Amino acid sequence: MNLKSILPKNSGRSKGTVTVRHQGGRxxxxxxxxxxxxxxxxxxxxxxxxxxxxNRSCEIALxxxxxxxxxxxxxxxxxxxGAKVISSAQAPIEKGNVLPLGKIPVGTQIHNLEITPGxxxxxxxxxxxxxxxxxxxxxxxxxxxxxxxxxxxSGEIRRFKPACLATIGQLGRxxxxxxxxxxxxxxxxxxxxxxxxxxxxxxxxHPHGGGEGRxxxxxxxxxxxxxxxxxxKTRRKRKYxxxxxxxxxxxxxxH
Numbered sequence: 001m002n003l004k005s006i007l008p009k010n011s012g013r014s015k016g017t018v019t020v021r022h023q024g025g026r027x028x029x030x031x032x033x034x035x036x037x038x039x040x041x042x043x044x045x046x047x048x049x050x051x052x053x054x055n056r057s058c059e060i061a062l063x064x065x066x067x068x069x070x071x072x073x074x075x076x077x078x079x080x081x082g083a084k085v086i087s088s089a090q091a092p093i094e095k096g097n098v099l100p101l102g103k104i105p106v107g108t109q110i111h112n113l114e115i116t117p118g119x120x121x122x123x124x125x126x127x128x129x130x131x132x133x134x135x136x137x138x139x140x141x142x143x144x145x146x147x148x149x150x151x152x153x154s155g156e157i158r159r160f161k162p163a164c165l166a167t168i169g170q171l172g173r174x175x176x177x178x179x180x181x182x183x184x185x186x187x188x189x190x191x192x193x194x195x196x197x198x199x200x201x202x203x204x205x206h207p208h209g210g211g212e213g214r215x216x217x218x219x220x221x222x223x224x225x226x227x228x229x230x231x232x233k234t235r236r237k238r239k240y241x242x243x244x245x246x247x248x249x250x251x252x253x254x255h
Contacts, residue, residue: 003062003072007031007055011191021225026191029054035071036112036120038087038098038165043067047083047096050075050172057127058171061096074112074125076169087165095169101133101148102162108133111171113150114164121167127176129153131166147244154249158241198225 007030012023032053045063048070053060061075063085073085076095087098093108104110109130112121124131134157137146147159150166181187199217203210207223217223222230 003033004030022193024193027189032072042088044086047081057176058173075172077172098165098167101164109170110166112167117163127173130170156249157247159244
């Protein structure tokens with residue numbers, strides 16, 4: 001199985017129309033097929049190499065399994081070449097191993113966390129990210145296992161089903177958050193084009209535009225280029241996952 005393929009550019013355009021601003025001009029790059037599901041159960045794998053991936057902030061590890069198959073996984077901090085990893089409900093609590101949340105001890109650091117069992121890791125996947133297993137709720141009267149409580153990098157504490165998989169350890173490249181790019185050209189090679197302030201624009205181009213000299217926003221509240229509020233809460237009211245949030249990332253208990 002070929003784990004690399006050319007990643008096509010679309011530069012934020014759909015049929016020639018700009019649908020996402022500030023994109024374009026990035027370097028040609030390969031897409032690495034990452035195994036977020038870690039669904040190769042009960043088969044040991046050995047880390048062959050730790051590699052750079054231009055499509056994400058953290059490093060990736062190339063793993064060769066006992067049956068000869070190779071897969072890329074996200075590389076946790078401290079995972080070395082030659083280390084053994086496994087995805088199993090009976091796996092040891094070691095970096096790179098994958099277990100269901102119900103089998104992980106309280107206080108363990110985790111990443112690549114599933115929201116829906118079997119869908120693959122959806123949360124905590126960027127460089128230096130780490131979530132902590134905070135506790136486990138008691139079993140329900142129906143006999144089903146209670147939820148597992150996880151503290152996410154934002155500070156939010158959220159309920160997850162015990163069957164959701166997670167990988168042990170904190171993701172590598174912890175220094176990424178203090179990294180300085182140094183050149184505007186480096187950002188351009190990433191495919192990110194310059195951003196112009198709304199107040200510097202023509203009034204037809206932005207709600208903040210126009211006015212004589214250096215003018216302020218001068219509106220009830222800052223707006224996006226499309227006239228919607230640019231400040232305040234954007235989370236949808238009565239969202240399906242509200243009942244899963246025990247503590248919000250800023251305001252304490254979630255309502």
